[in-house]
Amino acid sequence: MSFTIVFFKNCYQVSALICHDAKKENVSENENQITYLKYKEYGDLLKVILYSSQSVLGAVPLIYHQNYNGQNIIFIQTGTVGGNVIHYLVSSDAPAKKLIELKRLTGDYSFVEKIGTDGMSLYIPILELEKSTLKFP
16 A cells, blocks of 8 residues: 655644555556646635535645745645645745635635634635655656
8 A cells, every 4th residue: 555644743633644555456557646736826726725615525625835845835635536636836935824714705815813704715724744745846
């Protein structure tokens, strides 16, 4: 079996561990791939979250920050069957606040310190990663 392991700083609960049996005979080679999509700005990256939240599953991807080779990488992960997709951007600075408030109707966003009371907004935590097995291009 092969595992993608992610280590969190200051995290008290791990919500999911994704594993994949690489020895399974009917698994295609493409299923083991990770596709990286680089965005220019937060707004475009957050559109992926808006789209995901409106799907049948209603799953909202988490946002991760990692200092990778001296760069501030902000990313989300989507996909399961057929491979994973890492949507990311390179930011000049680390996120200054712990959450992003994303307005469902307009796509407008702001960085906030705590969850607010707006029922039409998604409050997405930015998780600080210490280390991951991802290799960003």
